[in-house]
Amino acid sequence: MPERKITLIDATIDQLYSRLKSCDICPRNCRLNRLKGKIGYCGGGKETRVFSAFLHKGEEPPISGQKGSGTVFFSGCSLKCVYCQNYKFSCSISGETVSETQLSGIFLKLQKKGAHNINLVTPTHFLPQILMALKIALKNGLNVPIVYNTSGYEKVEIIKRLKGIVDVYLSDLKYTDKAVSRAYSNAPEYPDFAQESIKEIYGQAKALMAENLLKKGLIIRHLVLPNNIEGSKKILAWIADNLPKAMVSVMFQYQPYYRADKYPQINRPLTKAEYQQIRDFTESLRLKGFLQGFSPAECLAGINFTPNLKEYL
Numbered sequence: 405m406p407e408r409k410i411t412l413i414d415a416t417i418d419q420l421y422s423r424l425k426s427c428d429i430c431p432r433n434c435r436l437n438r439l440k441g442k443i444g445y446c447g448g449g450k451e452t453r454v455f456s457a458f459l460h461k462g463e464e465p466p467i468s469g470q471k472g473s474g475t476v477f478f479s480g481c482s483l484k485c486v487y488c489q490n491y492k493f494s495c496s497i498s499g500e501t502v503s504e505t506q507l508s509g510i511f512l513k514l515q516k517k518g519a520h521n522i523n524l525v526t527p528t529h530f531l532p533q534i535l536m537a538l539k540i541a542l543k544n545g546l547n548v549p550i551v552y553n554t555s556g557y558e559k560v561e562i563i564k565r566l567k568g569i570v571d572v573y574l575s576d577l578k579y580t581d582k583a584v585s586r587a588y589s590n591a592p593e594y595p596d597f598a599q600e601s602i603k604e605i606y607g608q609a610k611a612l613m614a615e616n617l618l619k620k621g622l623i624i625r626h627l628v629l630p631n632n633i634e635g636s637k638k639i640l641a642w643i644a645d646n647l648p649k650a651m652v653s654v655m656f657q658y659q660p661y662y663r664a665d666k667y668p669q670i671n672r673p674l675t676k677a678e679y680q681q682i683r684d685f686t687e688s689l690r691l692k693g694f695l696q697g698f699s700p701a702e703c704l705a706g707i708n709f710t711p712n713l714k715e716y717l
C-alpha cells in the first residue's frame with residue numbers, strides 16, 4: 405500500500421510542482437510564479453506554512469476515534485469565507501514555514517502519538533509540497549489513512565490525481581446558490597466546482613469502516629448558515645438525489661466570526677427553530693451520517709486553536 409501511494413505520487417508530483425510557476429492549482433487561477441516567491445489569493449507562496457498540528461478529538465466519530473485524528477492545519481486558504489472560524493490562520497499566513505522533510509516528520513510524530521489518520525486541513529494550495537512530504541513519510545513508515553479535508557473549492561482534475569493517494573475525503577459543500585457564494589466567499593462559481601469534485605470523490609472509493617473508523621470514503625460537511633435555511637435544504641436535497649449513499653455531516657456550530665458583523669444576514673448564531681427545521685429535513689431525506697447538536701461547544705472552532713508546532717519540529 406505505501407509503495408502504491410509512492411508510485412502514484414511519483415506519477416503526478418513533477419507536473420503538479422511545475423504548475424506553481426503559473427499557479428492554477430485551484431479555481432482562482434492566479435497564474436503567479438509562486439516558485440519565485442509570488443503570493444497568491446490563498447496566501448501561499450513557495451514555502452509551506454503550518455499553523456498547528458495535534459490529535460483532534462472533535463472531528464466526526466469515525467475520524468477522531470478514541471485517540472484522535474492527526475490533524476495538520478495549513479495556513480492560508482483559497483476561499484476565505486467572511487465568517488471563517490479559522491480566520492486567524494486561514495485568512496492570514498501566520499504559522500511556521502516548514503520544509504517537506506519537517507512536514508513529513510510532523511506526520512510521523514502524529515502517527516507515533518496514536519493518530520488514527522493524517523488529517524490535512526485546507527491542503528489544496530500546498531498540494532505539491534504536501535505530496536512530497538507524504539512520499540518521504542510513506543518511505544519512513546507512515547501507514548495510517550490520509551484524510552483530505554477541503555472547502556470543496558477544487559478542480560476535478562486535481563481531485564482525480566489524488567485517487568489512490570488520499571483515503572478519506574472530508575469535503576464541505578457550502579452553497580449551491582451562486583449569489584450566496586459570491587457574497588460570502590467571493591466565489592460565484594464555487595457550487596459548480598464543489599459539486600463536480602464531490603461527485604468525482606464519491607466515485608473514487610466506497611466507504612470502508614473498520615473498528616469504528618473510516619478507512620476509505622467521503623463525508624460531505626455542510627455548515628448551516630443563519631437566514632439560509634432554504635439554501636441548506638437545497639444542498640441536502642442535492643446530496644440525496646445525486647449521492648444517496650454518501651455520509652453527511654450537518655454542522656450547527658456557526659458563530660459570526662471574522663467579518664460576519666459586516667453582513668447583517670449572518671451576524672448571529674442559528675436559532676433553535678432554524679436548527680430544528682434542518683434537523684427534521686435531513687432526517688426526512690434519510691441521509692446517513694452525523695447531525696451536530698444545537699449550539700455545540702465553541703472549543704471546536706479554530707478561533708480557539710493555538711500554534712503548537714514547536715513540539716513537532
Ligand code: SF4
Pocket residue numbers: 427428429430431432433434435436438443444445446447448481482528529
Ligand atoms: S492555489 Fe493559491 S495561488 Fe494557486 S491559483 Fe489557488 S489561490 Fe491562486
